Structure formats: structure tokens, C-alpha cells
Amino acid sequence: MSTPSIAPSIASDMEKGTPSHVENTPIGITADLDPEHEQYLISRHGSVQLDPLPSADPQDPLNWPDWKKNYEILLIAFGSFSSTFMAAGLTPAFETMAEEYGVTLETAAYFTSAQIAVFGVLPLFWVPLMNTYGRKFFVTFGALACGVLNIGGAVSTTFGQQMATRVLVGVFVSTVTAAGSSVVGDLAFSHERGKKNGWWTLAFVVGTPSGPFFTGFIQQHAGTKWIFYVFAIMNFIQFGLWLFATETVYTRSNPVYHQSKVLKVLGIRKSESRQFHWKMFFRPLKQAANFNITLAVIAASVTFCYANIVLVVEMPQVMIPYFHLSPQQLSLQYISIIVGSFIGEVLAGPLSDWWMKRCTAKRGGNRVIADRLWISYNGYFLVIIGLIIWGVFLFQAKPGHWNIRPLIGAAIAAAGNNIVATVITTFAIDCNPSKAADVGLYINFVRSLYGFLGPFYFPYMFANLNFAGSAGLMCGLVLLFAWVPSIIAHVVGLRRAK
Template identity: 25%
Template sequence: MHLKALKELDRSEGTVRIRQSGDGALVLVPQPSPNDPNDPLRWPLWKKHTAFGAVCAFTFLTNYGISGLAPAFGVLAQEFHKSPGEVADLLLWPLLVLGIFNFFWVPIANYFGKRPVFIFASLLLFLTFIWGARAQTFRSLLWSNIISAFAGSSTEALGAAIVNDLYFLHERGTKLSIYMNFIAGGNTIGPLICGFVAENVGWRWHKGVAAIATGITFATVVFLVPETQFTRNLDAGGSALSDSEAEKGVPVTTEVAQKTFWQELSLTVGMSPGTNIFELFVRPFPLIVYPAVLFAFLGYAVSLAWVVAINIMAPFILEAPPYLWGTSLIGLINLAGFLGNVFGSVIGGWCVDRYSDWRARKNNGVFEPEMRLFLLILPALIVPAGCLVFGYGVGRSLHWTALFFGFGMISLGLVAVPIIGMTYVSDCYFPVASDALLLVNGLKNIVAFGFVYGVVPWVTGSGYVNAFGTQAGVFVAIMALAIPLALYGARIRHRTSQWRIIL
């Protein structure tokens, strides 16, 4: 078994020029293939955006159909004669499955291609949502959620990898922010809608709407999403295309034939039959020693755990005195989560991309991945403050607006922190980004599951003020890990790029 160092795959070590030193013109990174129009980086914008939009819709609907059911937990507890802790299993176990099965889907996609994985997974998600809508027992509903999570877990890491397939370095932050907003949006818009649906036409229609939308997404993936996996030489020479030429898909003189519409629908285009599939399953795990991967995973884990904990507890908090909210009103607290997600995506995506470009211009056009980390100061201040506001709000029975603002501030971190962290990982370790992002997405769900599994007993024993105060401190401690990366990142990347840990 031959182990390689990152230096052998990418001599840049993540430090690249994205602006010409003279006129400041944009340099496309990575370089699109000069002689192959089938390179996804050369696709016209409509084709890129359709593929990207289908992936975003799929990941949104996964969380919409599963997590969106949270406002109906009180209704479900009465209908199936279950305790609040037992009903919480509808969200807890799928959360674990969403993490674990990342480690299944990514190697399968690397071997067979991303397209067949998305076709199969979107069809399975469609069928499991129909199953959930017709479930007559709590056990049946629980298993429909678990299998839905198995199908939906295919997008967690692969969706981020598809951003790298379709878009250039200077676009990654913004596109990943859109993708993360769809992931988080399923957890906020889903409960917001479900509260009204469950109260007026029954919780089963929540699953029914999810099934209909997923069926449309499945058809879109089948007919309009080609394979995005493409083998490129990161050190290839050749004249660079201008930004406008690449984005518009301007044809080039080439010896490679453009695939027809029906050829693009093939399920075998992305296959790598010469690859050892066992190595594909094993090779992500050594990458956890890369500092950027470790930080991105921990930051995403705590950002997710705090939000999921509130989603589980909110129905029971708001149904009880002094709030006494109905099912539809409980869903409205997710409006705060949605607004937090939007602000977080702007900070982690558009703002970070603009800030990094500004820093690169001042650095003679040279981009350093650590430029993305400096804006972490915003979630590092806002999220802990939100934890304190929410904890004191519930613990002291304050007005519902305290809970609203606290949840919104916490939700900002759910999007901003993983966008910055995962984009940083892609910039540092682009040749192995798919495997590195697999670790980030898979492990964060496992850690979040462990936290959420114990959060109800913790809050019951310590009280909301102490529990959420501790969460604020943990979040600050993990954000502090970005300081050495921001200050000494180039030196760390140079050292780690020589580690022989890549299969």
C-alpha cells in the first residue's frame, strides 16, 4: 500500500495566485481543461446552476421531511402514547444515521460516480417520505425517518464536493453558503411550515408535501444533472481562460468530443473500475490529523448540536406555562432560525469571499486559505451571546422575544462556521477535499448526536442557565482553535503537506 504526501498531488500547498500582479485580472483556480468541453468547470452557467440547484433541493428536503416534524412532537406523543424523550428519537437516530452513512456514500460515489448515487438516493428518499406519510405506528414512522436519513446522508459531503467540481476558488465561499443555507433551511423552514400543516390538515401532510417535492427533484436529477466527477491535472499548463469565457461556456478548439444529451445521462461516466474500493473506504480517516479538518469538524459539530438541541426542546418549552403556544405558533420560532441562517450565510460566504479577494489584492494577487478565517470573530461573539440569551430566557421565564433572538443568534453559527471551515479545508487540501469533507460532515453528526442524546437530562439536572452558559464557553474555546491556524497557517500547511498519509 503506497502512501503519498499532499505535496505530490498539489505543489501549491493551497497558496495560489487568483489575481494578476499587474492589472489585477482574475485568475481561474483550478484551471479548466483547455481541450475538453465536458469539464464541469467549462459548463455553461444554466447547466452548472441546475445541477447545483438539484443538490441543494435534495439536501433541503432531507432535513425538511425529517427535522421539520419537530413542532408536531406534542401531537405525536399524544397520538402514539409516547413520552417526550421517546418522540425525540424521531430526530435523534436520523441525526446519527446522517453522519455515519457519509462514510458509505462518498466511497461509493468515488467508485461509481456521483450521478448514480444521487439518482438512487433521491428515489429512495421519495419512497421513504411516502412511507412516513402512511405510517400507522410510531415504530414504522421512526424507521421511515431512519431510512430517509440513510438516503439523505448522500448529500452531506457529496454536495460540498460538487461545489468544488462546478465552481472556481473565488466562487466557493458564496456557493457553499447557498448550499449550507439549504441544509439549515430544512431545519428551520421545515418546522415553520409543519406547525401550520400539522394543526390544520394533520402531520401526515407534512410528509406528503415532502414526498411530492422530492419526486420532482428525482426527475430533475435523472434528466438534467450529468456526472460532475472529472479527472484533472492540478499542475497542468496551458493558457488560462478569462473568467467570462469559462462561465459562459464559450467553445474552444478541441480534440475531445462534446458528449450528447443522452451520453451525459449514462450512469457509467464517473466510474473508476481500476480503483481499489477498499482503499476508498479507508483513505479518509488518516486525514483527521490535518489541523484544518479537525477544526472544521469541531466547529461544525458544536454549531449543529446547539441548534438541534433547541429544535428538540422548543415544542415542550413553548407548550408549557408561561407561553402556552399551540402547534402552529411553535413553528414560528424557526423564523428566528431562518433569519440567523441567512445572516450567517452572508457572513460566511459573500463577505468572506469579498474579504479574501481584498486581502489577495493587497498581497500582490496571492491568495492564502487562512484569509477566510479572520471573519470567524463574528460568530465567535454572536453565538455565545445567543446561548446566554436563550438560556436566561427559558430559565427566568422571560418574554418569548428573548428566546426568539437567542435562537436566531445561535442559528447564525450553524451556517457561518461550517461555510468558513469547509471552504478552508477545500482550499488547503483540494486534491483530497472530497475525503476531507466526508470526515467533517460524518464526524460532526456523530458528535452532535452524542451531545443531543444527553442534553435533556443535562438541562433537567443543571437548569437552562448553567447548561447554555457552558455551551457558550465550549463554543468560544473551539473558535479559539482558529487563532493558531490564522497566524501560522502557511507554516502548518507546509509541514503537513509532507506527511505521507494519503492512500
């Protein structure tokens, strides 16, 4: 959702290419349109060559005014930004919180890693419910609940209390992180989805390093409590904005809904055409049976953990004791990840799209999805080079004497991670485009859980292998469990294409 960089990977990658969750009328059968429907579409959109083809109902989200569509998508973007902003935003306060709660700095890092795990698991729960009963209620209530819980975080006095508020914040904030591609799919035509998905995915990506960047100044000048109060203010602003939003779930084939007075007040509605079943919660996990998708999940999970989580979550544990940085100084270290993430995001999508067009043209119009994996090798190379620079220069650095060279490595690794995540996720979706949403949720689930485990052993790895040795180990894991699986999927895909 590019979550701690809980982001560059989890969202920006999870949702690219995800189709609409609105039931669509097939495009291209415009000859069967009745005159009134055709005239309505021409007057509203200037064309009937639209994918998906809207109905003649003004309540159809595809027929809404552009300002109304953009309002909904920007709300999703704001919520996505806030979710990763808050998860990673506690890192400058880890030292203070560790002292206050009587735990180690490594244990304090679990406040963030626990939310990573929740981000990965809970979308499996929320997405079926939101697609069946509507999204507005869940995201509105989620924002309100997070605001209350963040106030609770400000007054927590024990580690257990604080951990409970962080986990529950992750539970409710994942409503908005799970809705991004669904809302864009409901509101945007196929030729617009890349740009509109880019709004919220970029916000999700930038939120991760932006959280600790800004909260470092808050921690330095106002204290830990005000970090939570700022989080709560952001949530209550979202809650107010969601009250003016409109439900985007719309069943085009049969727009008839059942609503009691109570459900109408709450904003919950049930469509006759959308039947809920508990099996919907487990459907994304069926993608594990697909060989290519499973290899992609392994590659994405390993790269995300060692080129993303380790850089964001471990930053205070590495930089504070090593260079004696203040919270404000620590926040400035995240600029490297912000810059690297932007560079990687720019290089990932446009470059792989250009490469696929070139390969398809050379093959006489035959599109082979494995061709996209060539671009992922650039990402793996940058990840390995970046981790080596980061680890070696940290190992060589003199305690108390800060230098920028490890941060250059962090920026390079962050750029490589974004390239890998975007290309690998797009490849996985191409392997089963009809189940793109399930593929994205499956990747997000495994990647987040693997990333959650990292902070439990990172401190022991650094203590026993030092920074240079740890970087070498992580590079070896990326090479063996990420790059090699990509090569296997690439070779098998090219052979099948012959």
C-alpha cells in the same frame, strides 16, 4: 451541510472551497493546445484561460450549455433543501407522535437526531461510489426510495416502525447531500464555484428552519400524516426531474466507459481511469492526523451542537410545554433561526474573504491561513451572547406568557454559529487544500455524530440546571472546546508564518 441546522454547518460549510471531482487538465499550458482545441474553446467560452481547462469534447460537462449546467445544480439545491426540510420538519409533530406512539416528547425528538447521525456517516459511503460509478443513478434511486419510505412513515403505527423509516430516509437522502460540491466542481469553472455552491448551500441552510416553519401549519390544519405525504410528493417530484438529468462524472484524461445493457438502463457506468477500492471509505478519517484540522473539527462540532442542534431540536420540548403553543404557533418560532442564519451566512464568507485580502496585502503578498481565524472570534462572541440571552430570558419567562426575547438570543446564536462554521471549515480546507473533499467529510462526520448525542442529555441538563444554568454550561463548553482550540491553532499558525 451552515442539518436541524443539520444545515448551516453541514453543507454550507463542508463544501466551500472543495475542488472538482473531475480529473482536470492543468491550466496555463495553453501554448500546447492544438489549433482545433483552442478554436473550440474560444468559440464556446470566449477564452482559453480557464480553470479547469475543458477538453474539446462537447460531452465534457464544462462545455455544456449554461441552462443545462444550471438545471443540474438547481436539482442538487432542491434535493439539499428537501433533505434538511424533512429532517427538521417533524418537530411540530413531536407532541402528537409522542402521544400516538406512547413515548415521551424527548424520545420523539430522536426522529430528527437519528437523521443527523446518518447525514454525517453515510456521505463517507456514498461519495466514493458516486465518484467511481456516476451520481445520477444514486440520486435518482435515492429520491424514489425516500418517497416510498415517507409514505411508509404516514402509515407507521409504532415508534420502531417510524424510527426505521426515518433512518432509511436519512440513508437515501444523503446521496444528494453528499453530491453538492462534486456536481458543482464538475460543471463550474473556479471563478464560478463560489456562486454556484452558494445555490445549494443556501438551500441546505434554509431548509432546516423552513421545514418546521411550514409543517407547523400542516400539522395544525391537516394532521401528521399529511406532513409525510408532502415529503413524499417532494421526493417524487425530485425523482421525475432527475430522470431528465445527465451524468456529470467525466474523466477528462480518458473518457472511456464500460456499460452493459443493464447498467446503461440504470445509468451506471465505470470509467477505465477510476478504480474503486474499499480503502476509499476510510480515507477522510486520515485527516485526524493533522493538528490544525483536528482542532477545527473540535471547534466546529461543539459550536454546531450548542448553537444549532439545541435550538432546533429542543424548540418543541421547550416552547410547547412552557408557553402552551399550538403546532402553528411553534412553527413561527423558527423565523428567528431563519433570520439569524441568513445574517450569519452574509457576514461569514464575504467578511472573511475581505479580511484575508487585507491581511495578505499588509504582509506584502504573503498569505497566512491562520489570519482567517480572527473572524471566527466574532462568531464565538455572538454564540455566547446569544445563548445567554436565550437561556436567561427563558428562565425568567412566566409559563403561559410568551415573549420574543429568548428568540432574539436564538437568532444571535444562529448567526454566530454560521460565522464560526464557515470560517473554521475554510481554515481547515486551507490547511490541506489538495484533500479538501476529505477534510469536509471528516468535519461533517464528527460534527454530526457529536450533534446526534445532544438530544440524549439535553432534557436532563435543562431539568437539573434550568435554562439559565444550561446556557452557562453550554457557553463554557463553547469557550473551552471551541474558542480556545481556535486560539491555539491561531497562535501556532502565526508562529510558523514568521
